[in-house]
Amino acid sequence: MKKNLLYLLTSSLIGWACIFNAKAQIIPQPLQMVFGGGELIIEPGLNIVSSKELQTEAEGLADFLEKGFGKKNSIIFDGKGIILSIDKVLLESLGEEGYKLKVDDQGVSIAAGASVGIFYGIQSFKQLFPVDFGFKSGHQKVAIKMLEITDKPRFGxxxxxxxxxxxxxxxxxxxxxxxxxxxxxxxxxxxxxxxxxxxxxxxxxxxxxxxxxxxxxxxxxxxxxxxxxxxxxxxxxxxxxxxxxxxxxxxxxxxxxxxxxxxxxxxxxxxxxxxxxxxxxxxxxxxxxxxxxxxxxxxxxxxxxxxxxxxxxxxxxxxxxxxxxxxxxxxxxxxxxxxxxxxxxxxxxxxxxxxxxxxxxxxxxxxxxxxxxxxxxxxxxxxxxxxxxxxxxxxxxxxxxxxxxxxxxxxxxxxxxxxxxxxxxxxxxxxxxxxxxxxxxxxxxxxxxxxxxxxxxxxxxxxxxxxxxxxxxxxxxxxxxxxxxxxxxxxxxxxxxxxxxxxxxxxNFERFKENLLIYQKRLDFLNIASADY
CATH class of the missing domain: 3.20.20.80 (Glycosidases)
Structure with missing residues (x-):
């Protein structure tokens, strides 16, 4: 079913969640990740729904998507798309830097108690994309794993x-x-x-x-x-x-x-x-x-x-x-x-x-x-x-x-x-x-x-x-x-x-090393030198 440029692929296979878990390679490791049983397909031109106070964060996300898709994304204040929202209730449990990132059959949402939390949620979201996304333009569609992340830092x-x-x-x-x-x-x-x-x-x-x-x-x-x-x-x-x-x-x-x-x-x-x-x-x-x-x-x-x-x-x-x-x-x-x-x-x-x-x-x-x-x-x-x-x-x-x-x-x-x-x-x-x-x-x-x-x-x-x-x-x-x-x-x-x-x-150092292999490919695209270890 096509819905506002999002496609949903689901599976009833229980084992899929484990596959997604292995592929959700986010550094630094979030506090909690819960995985669903499918993928959300994102296509070019998806709107970003954001308030004015999150304009800088929304523009940064739009720039990332444009570099990968080769098409501008509109930033709107109401409607459907990738939803960025401030929820002051989250300040008590997650602080200013914490966030919730959700990818499900309704789309993508990032909520936080402050703009910095939204920004960090976006950084995690970007790492769910293919490693060459943002470096090579012309992607037609991207599969994003269904998951829910609740995250905050250990140290300020x-x-x-x-x-x-x-x-x-x-x-x-x-x-x-x-x-x-x-x-x-x-x-x-x-x-x-x-x-x-x-x-x-x-x-x-x-x-x-x-x-x-x-x-x-x-x-x-x-x-x-x-x-x-x-x-x-x-x-x-x-x-x-x-x-x-x-x-x-x-x-x-x-x-x-x-x-x-x-x-x-x-x-x-x-x-x-x-x-x-x-x-x-x-x-x-x-x-x-x-x-x-x-x-x-x-x-x-x-x-x-x-x-x-x-x-x-x-x-x-x-x-x-x-x-x-x-x-x-x-x-x-x-x-x-x-x-x-x-x-x-x-x-x-x-x-x-x-x-x-x-x-x-x-x-x-x-x-x-x-x-x-x-x-x-x-x-x-x-x-x-x-x-x-x-x-x-x-x-x-x-x-x-x-x-x-x-x-x-x-x-x-x-x-x-x-x-x-x-x-x-x-x-x-x-x-x-x-x-x-x-x-x-x-x-x-x-x-x-x-x-x-x-x-x-x-x-x-x-x-x-x-x-x-x-x-x-x-x-x-x-x-x-x-x-x-x-x-x-x-x-x-x-x-x-x-x-x-x-x-x-x-x-977990072994998990970190696996995730690092993916991250270092991004460094290669950026021409950032990295040592053998």
Whole structure:
């Protein structure tokens, strides 16, 4: 029977449901899928029924269908077709990001408590189509399995970080990554924009940050090597380009968290304005990687004013709540050798450079809070000796990190996560052994990526709410081009999507690998490089 361009094929064979189950290859794995006994045939020109508040989501779906069928789909506000609807009742059970997707003899419907849930329902719906749909036009009809999906994420923070300080990739590559994050229901793009080897964000008040700080004369080829590529490296984003990327991410329900490193990893900025440094000797952007010799002179009020000026422009650009300030791997030696820094510490009653860093971090946290933002930093901001290189004992540290800070755990004993959440901090778990994409596949195989649990073993249930979620990081020191970077990211990013979304008891690595074979074919169509695993 033909009905509004939909055909229904049904079967009374009970075994068909199992066949459909095997073929419904959605990543990340939904919370619940119940399968019917037939297929719904979709033909070109099917209407999308949507309210005005879902216009962006409806247009995204219409674009996908047009690419596959080669024919435009009308978006209407009432009638029959693929129905997108907001149901506020679902907010209580599924939250803003959850959704219900139903394919039956009446057609297709996606319902959610908020627009982001509709968007994620559409991403699941798109994965029910043939792998070449959207890449090859001219499909005449598509069979979609009858099923009902009820879905919501395990964690609210599902992040991917790209380091563009070490190697600049450019906005088109960032957009490609945002597209993949959206399909995989990842919702935070952590954008590492400044570091020792390059300053990548235009700050209008301080033009030398990009005129000088975005360029280096050469680049170290590999860890511990004296070899260089023999060519300069440069690049930065103008503020208009950043606004374009933010808007692009917003349409995909992705929040961008910028990282502006302080008080360490600062040598590109210091090369641009040498008075920012503690040594007074930094003149060029480094071409090597690792822990650098200079740090911001945070005892100088002019340096604090500079950092606040920078943050003001960052705040004006980025609408999200969190601003990441790094705070990792700070070299204390230049502070200990500086008379002005030592005098400042004495006047403020700061016993150690650890106290000085926490004192400074709280200054920045308070400043951001006054602007309606929230500070985030790598877990050194708590003052813990995660590198096991200090003489001070924890009892010698007098300063305490402000309670509103988000702690981004990357290194140290897992007991430090327990300590942080018990003290009331919210934590994003990015334990480097489990989440660093610059690591080789021998060191961090796909199976280990998939097995990662952001909630540490043994953490009491009452503290689970303080684990916001997880992040995976692509540090680009030794990935000098897009292809080498993509091979480090894919397919492991796909595994981390399921880490953040899928309930732990619903994960299954063997099933994931089967689904991944299909997903990687989509990467092939997009010319996205993916490593063997």
């Amino acid at each position: 923070w599902r992040a991917f970080m790209l380091d563009e300080s070490r190697h600049f990739m450019g906005k088109e590559q960032v957009k490609k990554l945002l597209d993949q994050m959206a399909m995989l229901k990842m919702n935070v793009f952590h954008w590492h924009l400044t570091d020792d080897q390059g300053w990548r964000i235009e700050i209008k008040k301080y033009p030398n940050l990009t005129a000088i700080g975005s360029k280096r004369k050469d680049t170290q080829v590999e860890r511990g090597s004296d070899k260089r590529f023999g060519e300069p490296h440069e690049g930065f984003y103008r503020q208009e380009e950043i606004k374009e990327i933010i808007a692009y991410a917003k349409d995909r329900h992705i929040t961008i968290v910028p990282e502006i490193e302080m008080p360490g990893h600062a040598m590109a900025a210091i090369a641009a304005y040498p008075w920012l440094g503690s040594l007074g000797t930094t003149k060029e952007v480094p071409e090597t990687f690792g822990k650098m010799p200079d740090s911001f002179n945070i005892a100088d009020p002019k340096v604090i004013a500079f950092l606040q000026d920078v943050l003001d422009e960052v705040i004006d650009l980025f609408p999200g709540e969190a601003i990441h300030i790094g705070g990792d791997e700070v070299n204390y030696e230049p502070w200990l050798k500086s008379d002005s820094v030592k005098e400042f510490m004495l006047n403020e009653g700061l016993k150690s450079p650890v106290d000085l860093q926490i004192f400074f971090t709280n200054q920045i946290s308070n400043y951001l809070e006054g602007k309606g933002k929230r500070m985030m930093g790598w877990n050194e901001i708590m003052g813990d000796d995660i590198h096991e290189e200090r003489e001070e004992s924890p009892q010698d540290i007098g300063q305490k990190l402000g309670s509103t800070s988000i702690v981004h755990f990357w290194k140290g004993d897992l007991s430090l996560i327990q300590k942080a959440v018990k003290e009331g901090y919210q934590v994003v778990n990015s334990n480097h052994w489990d989440t660093y994409l610059d690591y080789t596949y021998e060191r961090l195989p796909l199976s280990k990526s998939y097995a990662f649990n952001p909630i540490p073993e043994g953490l009491e249930q009452k503290y689970h709410k303080n684990i916001l979620g997880s992040g995976t990081q692509m540090w680009t020191e030794y990935t000098p081009n897009i292809q080498s970077m993509e091979k480090q990211v894919f397919p492991r990013l796909i595994a981390y999507a399921e880490v953040g979304w899928t309930e732990f008891e619903n994960k």
